[in-house]
Amino acid sequence: MTLNPQAKNVLDSLIDPSKHEMKEALAKINMSLDELKPHLQSSSGKPYYRKLLYKSEDVELLVMNWSDLECAPHDHGDSHGWIQVLNGTSVNSVYEVKGSSLPKELFKEYHHQGKFFYAPQKGVHKMQADGAKGLVTLHLYSPPISGMRVYDLEKCAACVVSDDCGAWWPEEQRQRIKEIQLIKQEDGSHAS
Structure with missing residues (x-):
């Protein structure tokens, strides 16, 4: 895609x-839907x-x-960034991760069209569309995402994924950089 000159200049200066x-x-950069x-x-x-x-x-x-x-719940490796909702409503679930334990959901936030929300470095979250309004989001990350960790809560595992994989458990072995077995704490305590 060729960005408009204003957007390219803004991004080039970062x-x-x-x-x-x-x-x-x-x-x-004010990009429109x-x-x-x-x-x-299609998301296929x-x-x-x-x-x-x-x-x-x-x-x-x-x-x-x-x-x-x-x-899937995921972090953005060593990156942080902003997400802008261009259309629809996003449900953003924020998690806490301690040591090698499974992520624990802390809360959900609803972000409507026009809203911006922050994804901190090493922060774990998951997103989904709220309803059938065609959720479209624009994401700006720094540095470019590498080493993203994706969590599978049912498998009690995490996976560092390749840069071409999204926030889901990779189907292709080449996208699985490193798999990590997590600890499920039944009593609510966390492993360190």
């Missing part, structure tokens, strides 16, 4: 950006389809359109 600089940049619609495709049985719009050493910009499936 060098190791702060949380505040990233939110300002995402707001400033109509502008992005030609780049959206996955929680979302994602399209990389821009990538430098310091940041990446992606657009995602969501199916009715939720993604």
Whole structure:
């Protein structure tokens, strides 16, 4: 995709950006759903389809359109970023992870069209569309995501996935960089 010159200039200027600089940049590029619609495709049985719009050493910009499936709980490796809801409503579930225990859901947030929300470094969350309004989200991360950890709560496992895998358990062995067995604590305590 060729970004409009204003958006490209804004993103080109981001060098190791702060949380505040990233939110300002995402707001400033002001990309519309109509502008992005030609780049959206079927999610093909996955929680979302994602399209990389821009990538430098310091940041990446992606657009995602969501199916009715939720993604798996995941972090963004060593990256942090902002998510903008362009259409529909996102249900964002935030988790706590202690040591090698299973993630524990803390709360859910609903983010409606036009809202921005932050994904902190090493923060674990999962997203899904709320209803059938066609959830579309725009994501700006720094640095570009690498080493994302995806959790499978039923398998009691985590997997560091390849950069071309989304927030779901990889079907292809090559996308499984490292699998980790987690500890399920029945009494509510956590392993360290």
